Amino acid sequence: MTTGSVSPRRADTRRNHERILTAAATALAGSGEISFNAIAKQAGVGVGTVYRHFPNPEALVVAVYRRELQHLVDVVPELLAQHSPDLAFRIWTTDHLVRYMMTKRGLAKALGAAASSHGEMLAKAHESMAGAVTTLLEANIQARTVRPDLEPETLIRGLGGLFFLDPSSDWRAPTEKLIDLLWRGMSADNPPPSA
Numbered sequence: 001m002t003t004g005s006v007s008p009r010r011a012d013t014r015r016n017h018e019r020i021l022t023a024a025a026t027a028l029a030g031s032g033e034i035s036f037n038a039i040a041k042q043a044g045v046g047v048g049t050v051y052r053h054f055p056n057p058e059a060l061v062v063a064v065y066r067r068e069l070q071h072l073v074d075v076v077p078e079l080l081a082q083h084s085p086d087l088a089f090r091i092w093t094t095d096h097l098v099r100y101m102m103t104k105r106g107l108a109k110a111l112g113a114a115a116s117s118h119g120e121m122l123a124k125a126h127e128s129m130a131g132a133v134t135t136l137l138e139a140n141i142q143a144r145t146v147r148p149d150l151e152p153e154t155l156i157r158g159l160g161g162l163f164f165l166d167p168s169s170d171w172r173a174p175t176e177k178l179i180d181l182l183w184r185g186m187s188a189d190n191p192p193p194s195a
Contacts, residue, residue, distance in 0.1 A: 016043070016045050016049055016053065017053050019043040019044060019045065020039060020040075020043045020045065020049070020050055020053055020054070020060070021060075021063060021064055021067050022043070023038075023039045023042035023043040024039050024060050024061070024063075024064045025064050025067070025068060026042065027039060027042070028061070028064060029099070029102040029167050030167060030168070034057040034060060034061060036050045036051065036057070036060075039060075062121070065121060065125075066121075068099075068100050069100070069124070069125055069128050070128075071096070071100075072096055072097065072100045072128065072129070072132055073128050073131060073132050075092065075096050076088075076092060076132045076135050076136060077135070079091055079092050080135070080136070080139050084143065084145075085136065085139035085140040085142070085143040085145060086140060086143070086145045086146075086183075088136060088139065089136045089140060090179055090183075092132070092136060093159065093162075093175070093179050094172065094175050094176065094179065097159065097162065098162055098165065098171060098175050101162045101163055101165070102165065102167040102171070126156075129156060130152050130153070130156065133152045133155050133156055133159075134152045137150060137152055137155060140186075144188050145187070145188055146186040146187060146188055147186060147187070147188055147190065148188075150186055155182070155186070158182045158185075159178075159182070161178050162175065162178065
């Protein structure tokens with residue numbers, strides 16, 4: 001037996017788990033509804049497989065939420081390694097943050113009954129979002145593309161406008177317009193107003 005090898009069954013289980021989470025995230029971003037039958041069909045697995053991974057809809061919703069949030073944080077260093085800080089910020093916002101916010105809108109409905117875990121998850125989400133925004137902001141301040149007086153919380157509030165996007169419409173153009181508006185205000189060429 002080789003060390004580090006993964007049994008085909010274990011690898012298949014992980015793939016099924018990931019496919020179920022992907023299908024659930026898509027459902028939450030669209031209708032906001034969780035149907036194990038629809039998710040099983042979309043994921044290409046049996047409904048029993050969905051239940052083996054997630055005993056109830058709340059467990060699935062929480063897993064999707066955590067997965068989406070973790071991706072939002074994990075992708076920042078990759079983007080900064082591959083792109084200039086200003087482009088990394090734009091890609092993160094357009095391709096990652098917007099998806100998270102659309103999924104979160106569906107999650108908010110689905111989590112309505114799970115009040116006990118809801119507050120803790122919201123606090124964790126804000127903390128993770130602040131960390132990701134801080135990293136992107138610091139990289140841009142160091143690159144002198146944005147004003148050095150910017151605070152992560154201010155930027156998070158500005159990005160909150162993305163919650164108003166309609167996932168069933170062309171959301172990319174409004175996203176880019178909002179980013180352009182924010183970027184003009186953040187730009188190093190636009191000094192802060194004097195007190």
